[in-house]
Amino acid sequence: MDFDLNTEQKMLQKSAREFFSKELDSEMVREMEKDATGHSPQIWKKMARIGWMGLLIPEAFGGEEMGVTDMAIVLKEMGYAAFTSPYFFTAVVGVSLLLTGGSERQKKKLLPVVAKGKKILTLAWNETGVETACSGLSATAEIRGDHYLLNGTKTFVPFGHVADQIVVAVRTGPAGESGEDGISLFIVDRDQPGVNVEVVETMADDKSCELNFENLKIPTENMLGEKNQGWPILKSVFQVSAALKCAEMVGGARKVLQMTVNYAKKREQFSRPIGSFQAIQHHCADMITHLETSDLILLETCWRLDRGGDCAKQVSMCKAWVNENCRRLYLLGHQVMGGFGFMEEVDHQLYYRRGKAAEAMFGNADYHREAVARHMEG
Structure with a gap:
C-alpha cells in the first residue's frame, strides 16, 4: 500500500x-x-x-x-x-x-x-459502563400493535442532551449465550414524551448523558434494520468507529508531542535546557516512535476499510496499539513536563483527559487484544 x-x-x-x-x-x-x-x-x-x-x-x-x-x-x-x-x-x-x-x-x-x-445524531448503547458488552443490555422494547413501548436506562450517551435523533439499542428477544441475539435498534426523537436526559459529569467533560426511557412509544417504522438483528449492524459500525476514534487520538498525540518538545527546549534546569539531558531526549524519542507507529497502523486500517471486507482483526490490532501507545506518549509528556503538565492552565492535561475517554470508546486495549487472539485461533 x-x-x-x-x-x-x-x-x-x-x-x-x-x-x-x-x-x-x-x-x-x-x-x-x-x-x-x-x-x-x-x-x-x-x-x-x-x-x-x-x-x-x-x-x-x-x-x-x-x-x-x-x-x-x-x-x-x-x-x-x-x-x-x-x-x-x-x-x-x-x-x-x-x-x-x-x-x-x-x-x-x-x-x-x-x-x-x-x-445531530447519537447512539444510546451503553448500560454497564463496558463499551462493547452485549450481556448487560437490559433496556427493552415490547410490541403494542403498530408501535413499541421502550423502557430502560442508557449511560454515557455522547451529546444526548442536544441530539435530535438517537439510535437506541434494546432487547426485543432472547439474548442467547453470548448476549448478541435479540437486539434491535430504534430511531428515537429526543424531545418525545418518555425521554428523560441528564448530563453526567465525567473526567473528559465531554457531555456524556444518562437517558431514561419510560413507556416511550416508538412507531414500528422507526426500527433500524430487522427485528433482533441489531448486533450485526452495531458490530460493523463499531469497526469503522473504533478505527476513526484512533484518528482523533493520533491527532491529539501529535499535539502533545509538539508541546512536550517545545517545553523541553525552553525549560531550563542547572543553567541548561532540560532537552539537552539524555533522559529527556530518550523520552521524546520514545514519544515520536509511539506516534509514528500509531499513525502507520491507523493508515493501513483505514486503507483496508476503504477496500471493504471483514477488517475486524486489523481494527482490533489498531485500537489496541493506538490505545496503549497514545497513553504511553501522554505519560511520557507528563514525565518531561512534571507537575506543570497537570495544571488546568496547561493544555497537556486537556489532551490527557480526552485521550483517556477515547481509550474506553469502542473497546479498550484488553478487549481488542483478546479479539485479535480469537482471530489467530481461527
Whole structure:
C-alpha cells in the first residue's frame, strides 16, 4: 500500500488544519467544555457549509461520498485541536448506522439533513459502563400493535442532551449465550414524551448523558434494520468507529508531542535546557516512535476499510496499539513536563483527559487484544 496522501487528500488535510487553526484555540476549547451544549453551533454551521458533515454520505443523499481515510484526515486535525462537538457521533457513528441498517425511506429522510448540518445524531448503547458488552443490555422494547413501548436506562450517551435523533439499542428477544441475539435498534426523537436526559459529569467533560426511557412509544417504522438483528449492524459500525476514534487520538498525540518538545527546549534546569539531558531526549524519542507507529497502523486500517471486507482483526490490532501507545506518549509528556503538565492552565492535561475517554470508546486495549487472539485461533 502507498502511505502517501493523494492530491485531494492533501488539500483536505491542509484545509482542515487551516480551519481549526483559524476557528479554534485552547481558550475556546475550555469555553466549549463549560458551555451547556458542549460545542459551538457557529463552528458546526461552518463545517456543514464546507461539506464535512456529509463526508461519508453518498452523493445520492447530498453527501461528499468520501472514504474512511478521508474522514480520518479530518478527525486527526480535530484531535490535534482538541475540538469537542457532536461531530463524531453524527457524521461517523450516526451516518454509518443509517448506511448499514437504514431503509431507503430512513436514509432519504435523515441523511440529506445531516449532510446540511441540520440534524445531530447519537447512539444510546451503553448500560454497564463496558463499551462493547452485549450481556448487560437490559433496556427493552415490547410490541403494542403498530408501535413499541421502550423502557430502560442508557449511560454515557455522547451529546444526548442536544441530539435530535438517537439510535437506541434494546432487547426485543432472547439474548442467547453470548448476549448478541435479540437486539434491535430504534430511531428515537429526543424531545418525545418518555425521554428523560441528564448530563453526567465525567473526567473528559465531554457531555456524556444518562437517558431514561419510560413507556416511550416508538412507531414500528422507526426500527433500524430487522427485528433482533441489531448486533450485526452495531458490530460493523463499531469497526469503522473504533478505527476513526484512533484518528482523533493520533491527532491529539501529535499535539502533545509538539508541546512536550517545545517545553523541553525552553525549560531550563542547572543553567541548561532540560532537552539537552539524555533522559529527556530518550523520552521524546520514545514519544515520536509511539506516534509514528500509531499513525502507520491507523493508515493501513483505514486503507483496508476503504477496500471493504471483514477488517475486524486489523481494527482490533489498531485500537489496541493506538490505545496503549497514545497513553504511553501522554505519560511520557507528563514525565518531561512534571507537575506543570497537570495544571488546568496547561493544555497537556486537556489532551490527557480526552485521550483517556477515547481509550474506553469502542473497546479498550484488553478487549481488542483478546479479539485479535480469537482471530489467530481461527
